Amino acid sequence: MDIGTTSIKVIIAEYVKGQLNIIGSGNTLSAGLNRGVIVDIDQVVDAIKDAVKQAEDKAGVDITDVIVGLPANMLQIEKCQGMISIGDDANRAKEITDEDVQRVTEAALVQNLPPERDVIDIAPDEFVVDDFEGIRDPRGMVGVRLEMKGVMYTGPKTILYNTKKCVERAGLRVQEIVVAPIATAQLALDEGEKDFGAIVIDLGGGQTTAAVVHDHKLKYTYVDQEGGDFVTRDISVVLNTSxxxxxxxxxxYGLALASGASSEETFTVQVVGKQEPRMVTEEFLAQIIQARLEQIFGKIAQALGKVGALDLPGGIILTGGMADLPGIAELAEEIFGVNVRIFRSNEMGLRIPSYTQVLGLVTYVALQNEVALVVKHTIDKKLGTSNVNAYRNEQVKDRQAEVQSEELDDYEEAADYPNEEKKGGFFSKIKNMMAGLFDED
Incomplete structure (x- = not known):
């Protein structure tokens, strides 16, 4: 479920044999939100019910649990680390289980957070078992000490509580809360862009969100409190129309770039308080639109430049409702000075940028690996949301402690591998440079 300022979108999907199938969708105009923030719970509840009903009717099923995207408003990203002892009383090594991963996650959650903030998610960078680093999934291995290093995402409790409250009052349970830019990036970026770094700009109605992804992690977000609705208001004010x-x-008729618009192509506009319509050229309308977009992109470019994000090789990927505007990629390239492309989903009937976030939510949850599910389960208990769906819970709960052979090799033979960073080669230098892009001074 994507609870946006302009619209609320719901998608019903099923995950069968590794294939994600969309079986129903709903889309209704939003009410009760301002710039991505809930300001009237009753109005939001009514809109949620409408969107859910549309999706249920198309899918022919009733839904009780939903995955909800949380906007990046006031999102904070910081490093976290937790360490626990897993040995027995005699300090002998024992096998690492799901419960140990939960305990080390709880240890990482022990942070001095302000009372008005709460943890939304943790993205593990690596697990360390008895000083053996770089482990992706420690379950099934043996050791006496387990450590987790990762990235923590925190947000205002008010936004979390109000979102959960609206969903529950609509007769649904919150199955999982996902940081929206993470889900959007999961769908919109290819593997190379996630690895080497790219920027996703979501052009929403109430606000515009820029998300920087590098090394498969969300590293930075910037929210500009202007979006497509501001473009609409500019047109309304300048042309004196509703x-x-x-x-x-x-x-x-809108174009993002005035240089590509015609000065001869005209259309009529109903003017408030006048009987006769006004004739407006395509070029004049484009000038109104371009002026606002230049302001939005200019502020985002300044913010991204401060953290060095515009140097990432993946460039910029535009999505969201305004990304459908002709000429917007060309305008963005002029302002940001990097390669820009527009993301559109391949899902039949949903091949418009405004559906990227809600599609990203179901894709992100469906593709979570098992250790990520255990970490998320620990956080969900703290937030008071229900767990991930029953099938996936049982999959985690009943999982036999097996480890991929490559991970066993990494663990058992780590001492035999040379330290890559000591090589001082070209790729090592590049890796260190990219990793330091977002480190604080």
Missing amino acids: VENAESLKRN
Whole structure:
């Protein structure tokens, strides 16, 4: 479920034999939100019910649990670390289980957070078993000490509580809360972009969110409190027409780049307080739109430049409702000075950028590995949300303690491998440079 300022979108999906199938979708106009933040719970509840009903009717099923995306408003990203002893009383090594991963996650959650904030998610970078580093999944291994290093995402309790409250009052349970930019990046970026680094800009109605991803982790976010609705209002004010007419003009005739618009192509605009419509050129409308987009992109470029994100090789990927505007990629390239592309899903009937976030939510949850599920389960208990769906819970609970052969080799023979960073080669230098892009001074 994507609870946005402009619209609320719901997708019903099933995950069968490794294949994600979309079986129903709903989309309704939002009410009760301002710039991504809930300001009227009753109005949001009604909109959620409407979107859910649409999706249920199309899918022919009733839903009780939902995955909800949380906006990046006031999101904070910081490093975290937890360490526990897993040996017995005689300090002898024992096999690492799901419970040990939960305990080390709980240890990482022990942070001096302000009372108004809560942990939303933790993305493990690595596990360390008795000084053996770089382990992706420690379960099934043996040791006396387990450590987890990762990235922690925290957000305002008010946003978390109000989101959960709206969903529950709509008659649903929150199955999982996901940081929206993480889910969007999961879908919109390819593996190379996630690894070497790229920027996803979600052009929403109430706000525009830039998310920097590097080494498969969300490293930085910037939220500009202007979005597509501001473009619509500009058109309404300049042309003295209603907001409804302005939105229609933007969708049907709008261009993001005035240099690509025609000065001869005209259309009529109903003017408030006048009987006769006004004739407006395509070029003039594009100038109104471009002025606002330049302001939004300019502020984002300044923020991204401060953290060195524009040097990442993956460039910028645009998504969200405004990404459908012709010429917007070209305008973004002029302002940011990097390669820009627009992401559109391959899902039949949902091949428009405005559905990227809600599709990303189901994709992200479906592709979570088992150790990530254990970590998420620990956080969900703290937040008071229900666990991931029953099938996946049983999959984690009943999983036999098996380890991929390559991970066993890494653990048992780690002492025989040379330290890559000591080689001082070209790729080592590049890796160190990219890893330090977002480190604080």
